[in-house]
Amino acid sequence: MSEFSAFAHPLIVADIGGTNARFALTRAPGEPPRLVTKLATAAHAGPEDALNEAIAACGEARPRAAIICAAGPVTGRTARLTNAPWHFDGPAIAQACGLEQGLLLNDFEAAALSLAFVEEGDVSPIGPSIVAGRGPKLVLGPGTGLGVAALARCGETFLPLPGEGGHVGIGPQDAEDDNYWPRIARQHGRVTAETLLCGPGLQRLHAALAPDFGADPSEAGAVPPPQIAEAALAGNDPHAAATARIFLKLLARTAGDLALVFGATGGVFLRGGVLHALARLIEPETFRRHFTGKAPVDAFARAMPLALMLEDAVILRAMAGIGADPQRFALAYGERLWRA
The missing domain is CATH 3.40.367.20 (Hexokinase; domain 1)
Incomplete structure (x- = not known):
């Protein structure tokens, strides 16, 4: 794991699928993310357009970094959506959106990471606790x-x-x-x-x-x-x-x-x-x-234990948690961060 220690804040986090894209903002490390907008994927040409619209919705708290999970394969600093014609190029997104840093995650990689942040209200046991x-x-x-x-x-x-x-x-x-x-x-x-x-x-x-x-x-x-x-x-x-x-x-x-x-x-x-x-x-x-x-x-x-996850808010919390303390998570940052 690299020596990368922190993402700049305010930090925007995004959960992007073939149908919808949810964006939330956390102003400082440890602060819960606040949903700022939910956009239709098909209404935007690509991630840069959607992310710039979400950044504008943040108002004066302009994001300095982004962590995005995408419903599709991720390779290093790039990704593509499986069910929409979006291609993600991390360094290009950083340039287009004026970001100091960024990270791409696969949606189920993010789902796995979210398990480190699950709270009692996020799940319902199936059978005995x-x-x-x-x-x-x-x-x-x-x-x-x-x-x-x-x-x-x-x-x-x-x-x-x-x-x-x-x-x-x-x-x-x-x-x-x-x-x-x-x-x-x-x-x-x-x-x-x-x-x-x-x-x-x-x-x-x-x-x-x-x-x-x-x-x-x-x-x-x-x-x-x-x-x-x-x-x-x-x-x-x-x-x-x-x-x-x-x-x-x-x-x-x-x-x-x-x-x-x-x-x-x-x-x-x-x-x-x-x-x-x-x-x-x-x-x-x-x-x-x-x-x-x-x-x-x-x-x-x-x-x-076996449980049903009730909603996806924990995914955004997980990405905010990674932004606050990235060294807790083994993610090969040297190969994946958008800016060296």
Whole structure:
């Protein structure tokens, strides 16, 4: 880790996705970030335009540095959004926006880092409350895809562990799965966690179950994910209800499997738009049973806390926390800061 010790303040932090971009300002290290604006990504040509508009909304407290998380791949000082035509070039953004310093994070790297800042009101336990150990923390988020990342701690330093855990292979584990699994539309020749555990995955699952309900798979696969969730919540559509129930079963199982990989005794945290749409359908005892059914290591899985993250405000708090004390986080600043 480099000797970089502090970001200049005021600091603007941003959580940028394919649909919306949220910007918040923290005037001094340790001060909670204050939301200054929320912008539509599609309404702006690129990050420079949006960031300059957000800076103008800060008034007299003009930001001197920025920390941005982007929903897409990040390489050093550059990034691109997966679901919008935005490209981020950190040094170019610093120049265009008059910033002294900046840092780009991947959205799930930021989600992992946020686990160092989670407070009681940020999460809701799924099943019994379990005291967290000092092992890694894990976050999963079904949205447009399936994001997976972990956070490890060494002394007082936190290390985010982003990866591509959403692309691990999964398979059937009970008679119910055996029935519909051959009908799943494979992606790139495989059935991975992300094949089913995301918005498009909910549609694929809905299509795979269609013959069991006398429905046409092509039509079922075209139903938008929010409509499937709404129908499942309404309680009068058995097809949608089965789709949601099996989706949650597979999510619990996959979360448990990945928790074993990381030894996530620090806790497993679930987030993401698809999950929040289905959250009222989670039956804690059933969800926890699928999460912990890991013979012969059930006892290890039962020792892991499991919780639903309630909102994304903690992501902005985490970036503000990094800005206040960057040396607590192992982020290869020498390769990533916008200005040397």
